[in-house]
Amino acid sequence: MKRLCVAVIMLMALGCMPQVTNLNIVPAPQSVKMGRGTLNVKGIDIYCSPQLDPASVGAVNRFAERLSTSCGRACQVASTDRASGSGMYFLKDDTIAPEGYSISIRTGAAEVRANDFNGFLYAVQSLCQILPMAVYGSEPAPGESWSLPCCEIYDAPRFGYRGLMLDCCRHFWSVDEVKKVLDVMAVFKLNRFHWHLSEDQGWRIQIDKYPRLTEVGSWRNGTMVGGDWDSNDGIRYGGYYTKDQIRDIIAYAAERGITIVPEIDLPGHMQAALASYPELGCKGSLPQPYEVWTIWGVSKQVLNVGSEKTMQFLEDVLGEVADLFPGEYIHIGGDECPRDEWKTDPDCQAKIKELGLKDKDGVSAEARLQNYVTARMQKFLAGKGKKIIGWDEILEGDLAEGATVMSWRGTKGGIKAASMGYDVIMTPTTYCYLDYIQSADMEHEPFSITHQWETPETVGKSAITLEKIYGYEPLDEIPEEAQEHILGVQCNLWTEYIATPEHLEYMLFPRVLALSELQWCNPEHKDFDRFKASLSSRSLPILDKLGVNYRKLD
Numbered sequence: 188m189k190r191l192c193v194a195v196i197m198l199m200a201l202g203c204m205p206q207v208t209n210l211n212i213v214p215a216p217q218s219v220k221m222g223r224g225t226l227n228v229k230g231i232d233i234y235c236s237p238q239l240d241p242a243s244v245g246a247v248n249r250f251a252e253r254l255s256t257s258c259g260r261a262c263q264v265a266s267t268d269r270a271s272g273s274g275m276y277f278l279k280d281d282t283i284a285p286e287g288y289s290i291s292i293r294t295g296a297a298e299v300r301a302n303d304f305n306g307f308l309y310a311v312q313s314l315c316q317i318l319p320m321a322v323y324g325s326e327p328a329p330g331e332s333w334s335l336p337c338c339e340i341y342d343a344p345r346f347g348y349r350g351l352m353l354d355c356c357r358h359f360w361s362v363d364e365v366k367k368v369l370d371v372m373a374v375f376k377l378n379r380f381h382w383h384l385s386e387d388q389g390w391r392i393q394i395d396k397y398p399r400l401t402e403v404g405s406w407r408n409g410t411m412v413g414g415d416w417d418s419n420d421g422i423r424y425g426g427y428y429t430k431d432q433i434r435d436i437i438a439y440a441a442e443r444g445i446t447i448v449p450e451i452d453l454p455g456h457m458q459a460a461l462a463s464y465p466e467l468g469c470k471g472s473l474p475q476p477y478e479v480w481t482i483w484g485v486s487k488q489v490l491n492v493g494s495e496k497t498m499q500f501l502e503d504v505l506g507e508v509a510d511l512f513p514g515e516y517i518h519i520g521g522d523e524c525p526r527d528e529w530k531t532d533p534d535c536q537a538k539i540k541e542l543g544l545k546d547k548d549g550v551s552a553e554a555r556l557q558n559y560v561t562a563r564m565q566k567f568l569a570g571k572g573k574k575i576i577g578w579d580e581i582l583e584g585d586l587a588e589g590a591t592v593m594s595w596r597g598t599k600g601g602i603k604a605a606s607m608g609y610d611v612i613m614t615p616t617t618y619c620y621l622d623y624i625q626s627a628d629m630e631h632e633p634f635s636i637t638h639q640w641e642t643p644e645t646v647g648k649s650a651i652t653l654e655k656i657y658g659y660e661p662l663d664e665i666p667e668e669a670q671e672h673i674l675g676v677q678c679n680l681w682t683e684y685i686a687t688p689e690h691l692e693y694m695l696f697p698r699v700l701a702l703s704e705l706q707w708c709n710p711e712h713k714d715f716d717r718f719k720a721s722l723s724s725r726s727l728p729i730l731d732k733l734g735v736n737y738r739k740l741d
């Protein structure tokens with residue numbers, strides 16, 4: 188409470204000061220007050236208070252190395268509990284909100300305060316955004332003006348969950364490409380990477396107990412071309428991440444303040460797993476044998492969840508995933524599971540009978556069977572200290588307490604789930620789907636899922652422009668008493684029609700930067716014109732420096 192009060196008083200005090208500029212930092216800090224003069228940081232001495240945890244000291248050290256290289260003079264780091272004299276001081280301050288920070292720059296010294304690792308990281312990211320652009324490169328640039336403007340910044344995020352989902356299944360992205368995405372997420376203060384690792388079209392994670400998932404399930408015999416469902420390019424396509432590669436990515440993300448939320452999508456979207464282990468499938472209602480799917484869409488071939496063998500498989504897979512990923516959440520999918528096969532499969536029908544599941548209140552017995560799978564996996568993962576996230580279909584029927592719902596079919600699922608007391612992450616297709624076209628210019632934008640169903644007359648409504656994402660308000664229509672359940676916002680990039688890193692980056696950026704302000708800034712600090720000006724003058728040059736291919740502003 189004391190911390191909260193001090194933070195509020197600080198914010199109020201800073202709020203009363205004139206907002207001269209936001210220094211073009213994206214996402215815009217909660218408060219910036221400009222002073223007079225500058226602080227020369229070339230070769231500046233950097234001090235960490237002994238109260239800083241080792242990870243935060245590591246972040247300061249990396250900043251010092253970066254600054255030393257780019258300004259061409261060593262910036263030494265030392266520990267001190269004295270916070271006076273010239274230099275740049277990193278101090279622990281338990282009055283600062285989670286992931287928040289303050290920066291005070293005067294002509295002789297700077298003080299950076301935070302209460303946790305992410306707070307120090309974000310302070311450093313903001314400092315980099317106001318230093319010469321060379322700080323993003325690896326070449327010394329001693330001729331630049333290595334000074335910081337005198338100012339007072341106070342900052343903290345609006346939402347604790349600030350996510351981005353990448354589909355690495357429809358198309359596979361190398362370790363380096365994933366790291367590049369994480370690098371940009373870190374600059375713009377996103378903190379959750381939702382990693383979509385299993386699909387009809389490819390299984391992408393090594394599972395020791397089931398080697399065929401990667402030997403067989405990670406490869407498909409060609410891919411449909413453009414929007415033509417009857418075509419196949421004839422090129423064998425695939426790939427997967429080894430556990431060592433995954434550990435490397437987890438560590439890389441953690442160093443950047445990003446927690447990974449791995450997704451194993453079940454019990455639908457499992458055709459690649461079925462091609463690997465056909466015995467996990469339903470009996471006979473659809474053409475066999477199974478193959479890793481070469482076309483897009485929603486496969487009707489799903490797991491036989493009436494069989495204990497399948498349950499064992501799921502627990503084994505999720506067990507390995509839970510052991511590998513340190514974050515608190517495992518995403519278990521749950522979306523788009525056609526239940527046609529379950530209607531005739533003897534195991535599924537026997538399980539429905541055994542559990543006494545009935546068509547009731549507009550929810551079919553088969554939908555309730557999916558509930559049973561969700562609840563079983565939730566219980567299993569709880570035993571491993573993990574919580575589940577599922578797409579909003581998991582709300583159909585009875586969802587156990589403690590699940591988190593990812594609202595993608597518009598906002599209705601999220602509104603309902605939050606009102607029922609479930610935690611929610613908002614990711615509605617209408618605002619947050621980065622596979623949708625990003626302007627109404629169908630002729631010049633690359634082929635996207637939008638081209639499948641829109642015409643030049645209708646595309647305006649479904650295009651997800653930078654401004655559209657920016658304008659989304661995640662608490663709209665959420666009853667006040669339920670708003671605390673909205674953990675945050677996420678954008679999703681499904682990659683059916685995206686096959687190259689250049690195209691991937693084009694679809695992500697700069698829309699992810701609009702997402703970052705939506706996740707970070709309170710509504711009163713959002714201003715699209717200011718945001719766009721910051722992109723032009725600072726954020727897009729940063730993307731250039733990082734070698735990112737982004738869509739140019741209109």
Ligand code: ACM
Pocket residue numbers: 522523578595
């Ligand atoms: C989804 O877009 N199928 C979650």
